[in-house]
Amino acid sequence: SVEELASLLELRAPTVSHHLSRLKKTGLVHMSTEGNTHIYRLNVDSLRTLSKQILSVEKLSADDLVDSEAWEKKVMNDFFEDSRLKVIPASRKKREVILRYLAEQFDRKQKYSEKEVNQIIGRYHEDFATLRRELVGAALMKRKAGEYWRVK
Secondary structure: OHHHHHHHHOOOHHHHHHHHHHHHHHOOEEEEEEOOEEEEEEOHHHHHHHHHHHHHHHHHHHHHHHHHHHHHHHHHHHHEEOOEEOOOOOOHHHHHHHHHHHHOOOOOOOEEEHHHHHHHHHOOOOOHHHHHHHHHHOOOEEEEOOEEEEOO
């Protein structure tokens, strides 16, 4: 009953009643009446179904992460040869993978001049100006008064 649960949980009866009615609406608890007393019972089948749904979403998320990592590795392999970027990807998603990699070549704690940024990016591709602007545009680096720094 509400009173028994309130006592066990050290909560007020109206609080317990409110939450039980919400759980009843979701189908997680059943309510029956005995005279003036409402008896609540856990709906085990609904709980099992919910548990399976949650676990399948978690598994799906883990599978997606593995697939995503494999895809990013493939993008890197497709676009790099001997540590040089062959071509800047036209696809936004593929370009983001490349830009994240380039951003990782910069120390988060250091500020760089434009010349230094160009030299670092130039190790990977001759069009350092485009890639430098892309890094800033993708919010992977910031620029102010001729200084650049990594933000992510």
